[in-house]
Amino acid sequence: MLMPIPDAAVISRRAEIAAALRGRLPCGTVIDRAAGLSAFESDGLTAYRQQPLIAVLPADRDEVSAVLAYCAAEGIKIVPRGAGTSLSGGALPLADGITLGLSRLNRILDIDLANRTVTVEPGVTNLAISAAVREHGFYYAPDPSSQIACTIGGNVAENAGGVHCLKYGLTTNNILGLEVALLGGERIRLGGKALDAPGLDLMGVIAGSEGLLGVVTEVTVRILRTPETARALLAGFARVEDAARCVADVIAAGIIPAGMEMMDRPAIHAAEAYVGAGYPLDAEALLIIEVDGPAAEVAAAALRIEDVARTCGATSLRTSRNEAERLAFWAGRKAAFPAVGRITPDYYCMDGTIPRGRLPEVLAGIRELSERFGLGVANVFHAGDGNLHPLILYDANAPGELERAEEFGSEILRLCVRVGGVLTGEHGVGVEKRDLMDEVFGPDDLAHQQRLKCAFDAGGLLNPGKVFPTLHRCAELGRLHVHAGKLPHPDIERF
Amino acid sequence: MALPRFAPDTLDGLRDAVAGALADGTRLAVEGRGSKRGLGRPVVADAVLDLSALSGITYYEPGELVMEAMAGTPLAEIEAELAAKNQHLAFEPGEVGHLWGAGGGSIGGVFACNLSGPRRPFAGAARDHLLGVAAVSGRGEAFSAGGRVVKNVTGYDMGKLLAGSFGTLSVMGRVTFKVLPRAESERTILLFGLEPGGAIAALAKAGFGPWDISGAAWLPADAAARSAVGYVAGAGASVAAIRLEGARGAVAERCAALRGALSIAPTEELHTHNSRKLWAEMRDGRLIAPGQGPLSSLWRLTLPSADAASVLSTIAERTGGEFSSDWQGGLAWLAIGGDGMDVAEAAAVLRAEAAIAGGHAVLWRATDDARSAISVFGDQGDAISALVRRIKSNFDPAGILNPGRMAPAADSAS
Numbered sequence: 001m002l003m004p005i006p007d008a009a010v011i012s013r014r015a016e017i018a019a020a021l022r023g024r025l026p027c028g029t030v031i032d033r034a035a036g037l038s039a040f041e042s043d044g045l046t047a048y049r050q051q052p053l054i055a056v057l058p059a060d061r062d063e064v065s066a067v068l069a070y071c072a073a074e075g076i077k078i079v080p081r082g083a084g085t086s087l088s089g090g091a092l093p094l095a096d097g098i099t100l101g102l103s104r105l106n107r108i109l110d111i112d113l114a115n116r117t118v119t120v121e122p123g124v125t126n127l128a129i130s131a132a133v134r135e136h137g138f139y140y141a142p143d144p145s146s147q148i149a150c151t152i153g154g155n156v157a158e159n160a161g162g163v164h165c166l167k168y169g170l171t172t173n174n175i176l177g178l179e180v181a182l183l184g185g186e187r188i189r190l191g192g193k194a195l196d197a198p199g200l201d202l203m204g205v206i207a208g209s210e211g212l213l214g215v216v217t218e219v220t221v222r223i224l225r226t227p228e229t230a231r232a233l234l235a236g237f238a239r240v241e242d243a244a245r246c247v248a249d250v251i252a253a254g255i256i257p258a259g260m261e262m263m264d265r266p267a268i269h270a271a272e273a274y275v276g277a278g279y280p281l282d283a284e285a286l287l288i289i290e291v292d293g294p295a296a297e298v299a300a301a302a303l304r305i306e307d308v309a310r311t312c313g314a315t316s317l318r319t320s321r322n323e324a325e326r327l328a329f330w331a332g333r334k335a336a337f338p339a340v341g342r343i344t345p346d347y348y349c350m351d352g353t354i355p356r357g358r359l360p361e362v363l364a365g366i367r368e369l370s371e372r373f374g375l376g377v378a379n380v381f382h383a384g385d386g387n388l389h390p391l392i393l394y395d396a397n398a399p400g401e402l403e404r405a406e407e408f409g410s411e412i413l414r415l416c417v418r419v420g421g422v423l424t425g426e427h428g429v430g431v432e433k434r435d436l437m438d439e440v441f442g443p444d445d446l447a448h449q450q451r452l453k454c455a456f457d458a459g460g461l462l463n464p465g466k467v468f469p470t471l472h473r474c475a476e477l478g479r480l481h482v483h484a485g486k487l488p489h490p491d492i493e494r495f
Numbered sequence: 496m497a498l499p500r501f502a503p504d505t506l507d508g509l510r511d512a513v514a515g516a517l518a519d520g521t522r523l524a525v526e527g528r529g530s531k532r533g534l535g536r537p538v539v540a541d542a543v544l545d546l547s548a549l550s551g552i553t554y555y556e557p558g559e560l561v562m563e564a565m566a567g568t569p570l571a572e573i574e575a576e577l578a579a580k581n582q583h584l585a586f587e588p589g590e591v592g593h594l595w596g597a598g599g600g601s602i603g604g605v606f607a608c609n610l611s612g613p614r615r616p617f618a619g620a621a622r623d624h625l626l627g628v629a630a631v632s633g634r635g636e637a638f639s640a641g642g643r644v645v646k647n648v649t650g651y652d653m654g655k656l657l658a659g660s661f662g663t664l665s666v667m668g669r670v671t672f673k674v675l676p677r678a679e680s681e682r683t684i685l686l687f688g689l690e691p692g693g694a695i696a697a698l699a700k701a702g703f704g705p706w707d708i709s710g711a712a713w714l715p716a717d718a719a720a721r722s723a724v725g726y727v728a729g730a731g732a733s734v735a736a737i738r739l740e741g742a743r744g745a746v747a748e749r750c751a752a753l754r755g756a757l758s759i760a761p762t763e764e765l766h767t768h769n770s771r772k773l774w775a776e777m778r779d780g781r782l783i784a785p786g787q788g789p790l791s792s793l794w795r796l797t798l799p800s801a802d803a804a805s806v807l808s809t810i811a812e813r814t815g816g817e818f819s820s821d822w823q824g825g826l827a828w829l830a831i832g833g834d835g836m837d838v839a840e841a842a843a844v845l846r847a848e849a850a851i852a853g854g855h856a857v858l859w860r861a862t863d864d865a866r867s868a869i870s871v872f873g874d875q876g877d878a879i880s881a882l883v884r885r886i887k888s889n890f891d892p893a894g895i896l897n898p899g900r901m902a903p904a905a906d907s908a909s
């Protein structure tokens with residue numbers, strides 16, 4: 001992956017920049033020794049590594065603003081960073097850029113049960129929000145598998161999802177307010193405890209913007225009542241096609257489960273060997289379908305789903321009778337990534353989304369590609385919303401295998417796009433899928449996205465090298481080709 | 496004098512119309528089906544870009560929970576097609592055109608105004624359901640974003656940028672959106688005679704319990720009397736309404752449990768047919784006090800729900816208006832009659848009171864003059880205004896799309 005050529009002039013000013021930052025920030029906030037910097041050299045996409053020029057770890061929002069003001073004035077690039085769990089290289093450092101770590105902004109500021117909101121600093125972990133309100137019977141719905149580590153700021157930047165976003169939505173659907181520090185250090189407040197603030201939905205624009213538009217310094221999320229009941233069904237199928245049909249038929253029956261997850265044979269075996277969840281080893285595909293809500297609704301839905309699963313030819317079918325059993329059903333799924341990690345030296349996690357109806361075809365296509373590239377693959381994914389996570393098995397120490405795994409991954413994503421899907425459902429574009437953006441978008445599509453970027457960061461200092469395959473200069477994007485040669489009504493108001 | 500109209504019937508035609516307007520210096524009033532022409536500030540335009548010929552559902556896969564339609568497709572057509580497959584738009588957009596004496600709306604207009612109904616706090620807003628757009632910016636260039644899948648973070652969420660932008664950045668020609676199964680049955684519990692404070696507390700209590708409610712509104716006696724549902728109109732008192740939706744037997748069971756828990760006022764229960772009728776009236780703003788002459792104004796307030804009761808009682812007292820409340824208190828309609836407080840004064844009072852609680856007030860209906868003189872959407876502060884101006888000038892550098900619709904004239908010289 002080609003990153004923008006580092007600016008040698010900035011790199012040569014490293015000591016001066018570190019000193020200037022030290023002058024603006026409390027002691028211990030600026031890291032410029034190689035030993036300290038190595039902790040930041042990659043994120044969850046570990047194949048890519050780069051030491052940042054300098055890392056700064058501010059402790060509050062004013063310090064964040066001070067860093068941004070300095071960088072804007074000096075023309076220095078910034079890479080925001082939460083916990084560094086991004087799987088797309090979104091937090092990959094730049095040799096000529098400052099990594100702005102937000103993990104020390106980790107206070108819970110306000111728990112407002114009456115309005116069902118929690119307001120936190122961006123470095124608070126996803127799980128810590130749920131933990132803070134659990135005793136009151138509430139939780140925060142988006143639940144990425146990395147929730148014990150990833151930060152809410154990173155979740156906003158990636159618009160993270162999880163197992164339960166089929167029913168409860170992604171991060172963007174669960175945030176109510178943001179404070180965002182803009183490039184010059186000025187902070188704006190978007191949304192709040194009231195719904196649907198008038199004006200452009202800039203909060204919705206910041207969600208999923210991968211650190212390219214501003215730095216999130218505060219987040220207000222909505223919390224939900226812990227459902228009265230939750231039950232999970234575990235259904236094994238002899239054919240992937242049958243499992244896929246079951247997914248579609250559950251939805252056709254008018255049921256939106258809280259989660260609907262699928263695992264294929266390699267994933268089932270890896271998980272079973274690791275945690276012994278009691279999964280059917282003869283199955284080609286396994287579905288975990290969870291329904292939650294009032295007890296009466298859950299009971300009715302569970303019966304309907306059992307019917308559907310039988311009709312679709314389930315070879316095994318169990319419905320959890322108690323909480324312990326429900327958690328046991330999930331244990332294998334939750335441990336699936338590390339379980340796959342035990343059967344291969346390395347794996348590469350993909351994230352395409354496809355229309356549900358194309359599941360059988362795409363899974364067959366992935367199997368073919370697996371043979372073509374000579375690399376194994378295990379599928380563990382959010383079937384309910386068509387979000388695939390093929391795990392490509394490879395050995396980074398075997399010459400050429402990483403490149404082969406990456407090419408295999410790109411082919412999977414191209415396949416997703418061909419059937420009407422997209423490159424990424426929840427992990428973001430980052431550096432990983434940057435050069436595939438042209439597969440989905442035409443030049444004008446990307447130009448309009450960049451025009452949004454230009455309104456926030458005309459100089460391209462925030463997280464450059466991510467998301468966009470080629471970054472056009474904002475002046476060039478702003479040029480208007482008007483045939484008649486003049487702009488209409490230069491004197492009137494524009495908005 | 497009627498303005499010239501462009502009515503493209505293809506996406507290419509739409510692009511050509513905007514590009515042509517850009518070249519000629521023609522400022523465009525963008526209209527789906529014109530139902531919400533009276534919403535926002537009055538537009539200063541030389542021609543109308545009429546999207547009603549860009550009509551029709553272009554993709555609908557019930558199993559994918561996705562529909563795609565041309566922007567000018569009537570909302571009613573979309574709803575009917577979905578109902579035939581037992582699906583719906585979960586955010587419950589209303590037909591609110593009658594508030595300005597207009598007819599039915601378009602699906603593009605629903606998203607352009609980010610219009611959501613009573614289920615909004617429980618199911619999300621219009622913006623949350625928009626998955627993809629094919630649009631033409633004020634640069635006369637066509638672009639698309641998003642897609643036909645429900646989970647997608649490929650590139651910026653341009654749909655969010657356009658939802659609620661009132662056609663000031665780009666003209667949406669086609670929209671792709673998420674649809675959901677409609678519940679097989681529903682019931683509404685009515686509580687009679689509660690004051691706003693007591694009612695909002697009861698609605699909150701219902702929301703805190705395990706009952707999974709999907710509607711929570713309060714109507715003063717005058718508003719209830721406008722309903723076509725007998726139990727509501729005949730109440731002769733204020734009515735608080737709580738909706739439960741789900742599987743047939745389960746809903747009845749939940750309803751009984753919730754009624755038992757709300758033993759603070761006399762109650763009644765509406766079954767599916769009447770329940771749907773009542774919530775449709777509220778969704779469409781049918782129970783709001785009719786306007787009374789040039790001095791009247793209608794306001795839409797959004798507030799943190801737990802703080803709404805005190806704000807609303809202060810506001811009603813000071814303005815002499817009639818308010819009804821939805822979203823467990825989070826949304827209020829305030830109608831001020833011609834004999835009530837003057838629009839400009841009301842704006843100041845409402846915005847000051849709402850701001851204390853962290854809420855907002857939008858001037859939903861008033862004369863053209865009032866909507867030109869008073870900020871319709873409220874002030875967002877300098878930093879946000881500057882950012883918004885930069886976005887506007889990047890998407891519509893010549894200012895030909897709905898000039899004046901969102902921001903007051905004073906700060907818009909570009």
Ligand SMILES: Cc1cc2nc3c(=O)[nH]c(=O)nc-3n(C[C@H](O)[C@H](O)[C@H](O)COP(=O)(O)OP(=O)(O)OC[C@H]3O[C@@H](n4cnc5c(N)ncnc54)[C@H](O)[C@@H]3O)c2cc1C
Binds near residue numbers: 085463
């Ligand atoms: C084992 C594992 C499982 C995972 N499972 C899931 C899953 O189920 N669902 C899912 O969606 N993701 C998943 N992820 C991916 C990752 O955890 C998410 O993308 C997460 O949101 C990243 O949060 P972070 O704090 O680690 O951010 P980082 O990785 O540090 O940063 C991610 C991006 O956000 C930007 N950023 C971070 N903080 C801010 C801020 N305050 N303001 C502005 N920009 C900021 C960075 O510049 C970068 O572009 C998983 C990752 C791992 C390693």
